[in-house]
Amino acid sequence: MPRGRRGGRVSALEGGPEEEAPQAAAAVPSALWASQLQPEPAAGQILLRGIFEIGRSSCDVVLSERALRWWPIQPERPAGDSKYDVLCKEEFIELKDIFSVKLKRRYSAKQQGSGTLLGITLFICLKKEQNKLKDSTLDLINLSEDHCDVWFKQFKKILAGFSNRPKSLKIILNPQSHKKEATQVYYEKVEPLLRTAGIKTDVTITEYEGHALSLLKECELQEFDGVVCVGGDGSASEVAHALLLRAQKNAGKETNHILTPVRAELPLGLIPAGSTNVLAHSLHGIPHVVTATLHIIMGHIQPVDVCTFSTTGKLLRFGFSAMFGFGGRTLALAEKHRWMSPNQRRDFAVIKALAKLKPEDCEISFLPFMSSQDLQERQSNQSLPLSLETNDQWQTIQGQILNVSIMAIPCLCSVAPRGLAPNTRLNNGSMALIIARNTSRPEFIKHLKRYASVKNQFNFPFVETYTVEEVKIRPRTNSVPSLEEDGQHATASENSFPWNVDGDLVEVASEVHVRLHPRLINLYGGSMEEMNDSKVNCNCL
Numbered sequence: 026m027p028r029g030r031r032g033g034r035v036s037a038l039e040g041g042p043e044e045e046a047p048q049a050a051a052a053v054p055s056a057l058w059a060s061q062l063q064p065e066p067a068a069g070q071i072l073l074r075g076i077f078e079i080g081r082s083s084c085d086v087v088l089s090e091r092a093l094r095w096w097p098i099q100p101e102r103p104a105g106d107s108k109y110d111v112l113c114k115e116e117f118i119e120l121k122d123i124f125s126v127k128l129k130r131r132y133s134a135k136q137q138g139s140g141t142l143l144g145i146t147l148f149i150c151l152k153k154e155q156n157k158l159k160d161s162t163l164d165l166i167n168l169s170e171d172h173c174d175v176w177f178k179q180f181k182k183i184l185a186g187f188s189n190r191p192k193s194l195k196i197i198l199n200p201q202s203h204k205k206e207a208t209q210v211y212y213e214k215v216e217p218l219l220r221t222a223g224i225k226t227d228v229t230i231t232e233y234e235g236h237a238l239s240l241l242k243e244c245e246l247q248e249f250d251g252v253v254c255v256g257g258d259g260s261a262s263e264v265a266h267a268l269l270l271r272a273q274k275n276a277g278k279e280t281n282h283i284l285t286p287v288r289a290e291l292p293l294g295l296i297p298a299g300s301t302n303v304l305a306h307s308l309h310g311i312p313h314v315v316t317a318t319l320h321i322i323m324g325h326i327q328p329v330d331v332c333t334f335s336t337t338g339k340l341l342r343f344g345f346s347a348m349f350g351f352g353g354r355t356l357a358l359a360e361k362h363r364w365m366s367p368n369q370r371r372d373f374a375v376i377k378a379l380a381k382l383k384p385e386d387c388e389i390s391f392l393p394f395m396s397s398q399d400l401q402e403r404q405s406n407q408s409l410p411l412s413l414e415t416n417d418q419w420q421t422i423q424g425q426i427l428n429v430s431i432m433a434i435p436c437l438c439s440v441a442p443r444g445l446a447p448n449t450r451l452n453n454g455s456m457a458l459i460i461a462r463n464t465s466r467p468e469f470i471k472h473l474k475r476y477a478s479v480k481n482q483f484n485f486p487f488v489e490t491y492t493v494e495e496v497k498i499r500p501r502t503n504s505v506p507s508l509e510e511d512g513q514h515a516t517a518s519e520n521s522f523p524w525n526v527d528g529d530l531v532e533v534a535s536e537v538h539v540r541l542h543p544r545l546i547n548l549y550g551g552s553m554e555e556m557n558d559s560k561v562n563c564n565c566l
Contacts, residue, residue, distance in 0.1 A: 073179055077144060078166035086165065088179060092117045093147075118163065121187070122149050124322050125222050126180040128173065129164060142170055145177055148221055150319045156310035158319040160218060190324035191250035194219070194294070196228040197237045197264050199256030203367060207298035211255045214314045215296055222322045231260070241267035242274075251292045251549065253321060257299015262344055262527035265293055265546060269331065269343045281339045286542055294321040294549035300367035301528065304345060306437040307444070307451065308550040317550070325551025328544035329451045330433045334526060335538045344526045346436050346445070347539065349498055350385050351428040351461070351469075353523035353530075354378050360530050379470065384425035384463040385522075386502050392419055392495040394455035422489075423501075425463035431496055431539050432457040441476040448492075454543040458491040459483070499536040 069090030076098070077086050084095040094117040125148035130140035144166035151159045167173055184190075200208045208230070219226055227249070231237050237260065241252070254264040268289040273280050276287045295317060297305035302312040308327065309316050334341040348356075359374035432446035433456045446457035461472060464487040475482035483490050500522055521532040 073176060075172060075176065076167070079164070088176070091121075092119050093123075118147075118149060120183055122151065123147050123180070123184065124150055124160075124190075124319075126177060126184065127221075128177055129166075142168060142173060144168075145173055145180070147180070150323055156316070157313055158316040160221075160315065160319060187324065189326065190222075191224055191292075191321065193225040193249050194227075194321070195244075195246060195249045195252045196226050197240070197252065197254045197256075197260070198228060198230045199237075199254075199260040199298075200230055202256040202260060202299045207255050210298045210314055211296065215255065215318045218315070218318045218322060224322065235263070237263050238267045238270075241271055246271075246291060249291065251294055251321070253294035253296060253549075255296040255298050257297075258301055258303050258528035260299070261293075261295050261304045262342075262529060265289075265331070265345075266343045268293060269546060283333060283335075283340050286333065286343075286545060288544070289546040292326055292547040292549055299528075300371070301438045301440075303436050303438045303445075303528070304434070307434045308548055310437070312439075320551060321549040323551070325549060326547050327451060327550045329546055329548050330454065330456075330541055330543050331545035332431070332433050332456065333540050333542060334524075334531070335540070336533050336535055341531060341533065341537070342526060343545075345434045346430070346432045346527055348431075348525040349387075349429040349522065349537070350426055351378055351382070352430065352525045356525040356528070356530050357523035375473075379466060382427065382466050382469065384427050385500055386424070387426050387429075387498060387500045389422045389426070389429065389458075389460065390419050390497040390499075391422075391458055391491060391493040392417075394492040394494050396454075422460065426460060427463055427469055427487075428459075428461040429498060430457070430459040432459070433541055443476075443479070445476065448490075452544050454541070455492045455494060456496070456539070456541050458493045458496055460489045460491075462487040462489070494541055496539045497536055498539075 069092070071087055071089050073088040075086055077084055077095070079086070079095055082097040084097055086093065086095040094115055096115045127146045127148070129143040129146045131143055132140040144164060147163045147165070149161050149163060151161050153159050165176070196211070198207055198211055211228075216226070229237075229240060231240075237254070241264065246252070252264060252268060254261045268291060269286060270280055272287050272289045273283060275290065278287065295305040295308060296314060297312040297317060298314070305317055306312045308329070309320065329345070331343050331345060332347070334344055334347065355374045355378040358377055359370045362370045362373060365373065430445060432449050434446070434451055435444035435449050436446055437444045446459065449455070449457040461469065464485075468485065468487065472482060472485050472488060475484075482488075521534040524531040524533055524537065
């Protein structure tokens with residue numbers, strides 16, 4: 026029986042009406058992508074049973090409702106032969122880990138038609154170490170057209186039953202992200218996987234800042250199952266903001282004054298192609314392109330909390346995190362030096378902002394987070410009807426502040442592997458409020474360096490942390506301190522203060538009100554628990 030080795034000159038795959046698949050990922054031992062062997066899953070009803078060659082061995086293969094299982098067919102051996110027991114050990118993969126199936130054929134230069142059938146190739150999503158996902162393949166070799174046709178159709182029927190997986194996606198690609206590598210990342214790493222999975226795509230390459238926002242306000246999205254952003258934090262935040270604005274408009278809400286926004290209608294996928302990729306890193310636990318793509322293909326959905334940023338009663342934008350003070354001024358400086366590489370302008374801006382380090386005189390009011398258990402305890406202590414219970418215990422801090430961070434997500438990145446807000450989760454209904462009061466420059470630098478280490482970055486007398494639902498920040502000075510040697514302000518507008526909102530510079534002259542809205546958008550990036558539940562026991566991949 027032909028071996029059908031992957032990578033041969035005459036091997037090809039076909040998926041019925043779909044186009045030929047790209048070169049498959051190299052098969053790897055299962056020990057590399059499964060931290061430990063899992064117990065056999067419940068088989069369920071048997072759908073098909075047949076013989077295929079798998080990894081150079083003829084195998085008895087059983088397809089059930091939830092798993093594909095197989096074991097080598099061996100001649101009879103004496104009872105109790107341990108070597109025989111090892112050779113006949115059953116292997117399996119769960120069907121929920123398969124994302125595509127193709128017919129495998131061999132073509133030759135002289136041959137006409139569809140080529141010689143070799144069998145079936147399954148494309149599989151595998152869990153590796155450190156939250157990483159990997160695509161791999163499993164070849165089921167059998168030369169019978171009728172036999173393979175029956176199995177191929179059954180696999181296609183099973184895959185069609187995963188209704189949560191997207192079939193059509195709108196792709197927003199920012200070609201200027203990082204070192205202008207986003208286009209290459211998409212067409213070399215992302216698009217081949219989407220095509221293999223049979224997902225239709227419509228790609229728009231953005232041409233200017235705000236292009237994604239204007240596009241998503243007007244374009245027809247009914248034909249798409251989701252939107253994917255290929256870029257950095259600025260691009261991802263802009264697309265998320267656009268999807269949420271569109272949802273408010275479709276719901277008939279006034280977008281300038283939003284107290285209770287409605288959820289975004291389509292899920293958003295994030296392909297990390299920027300310089301920091303805080304959003305994608307926080308979502309997936311790792312800024313890995315293939316991992317992000319496979320989460321999208323598999324339809325893994327994670328609801329995520331979102332903040333609204335408002336001033337004088339008007340919505341500024343939706344976002345996930347923000348910094349005011351040192352963090353805002355550093356970004357304002359970096360934006361003035363866009364001609365530098367991302368790492369160079371980041372380091373330059375940090376050094377310059379530290380050299381001119383000055384506090385802001387401001388007033389910070391916040392509403393502490395109260396869980397349902399806290400509210401119940403408060404109600405029992407005060408003997409009031411639960412319907413009358415509201416959390417109106419606003420607290421206020423005044424004084425000289427070096428930096429304020431407001432995070433609805435952990436904000437993982439390369440310079441803060443534990444996260445800027447390591448105790449925050451993606452959807453726990455609260456924000457982290459981190460306040461750095463005025464202190465000496467050396468002490469503040471020690472605080473910043475702690476983000477890159479395993480030590481507690483908040484273990485300083487001048488750092489305060491709170492878990493909150495709402496925050497109001499009101500500067501009590503008229504203008505920001507000058508950071509430029511020629512006396513010009515670091516921002517483009519006088520009497521305004523720079524904010525860093527998801528890596529975007531936002532200038533505001535008055536109080537900013539930040540309010541958290543639980544689970545306001547769905548992102549492609551299923552929970553780590555769901556990923557860890559994936560069961561694979563296969564030594565031939």
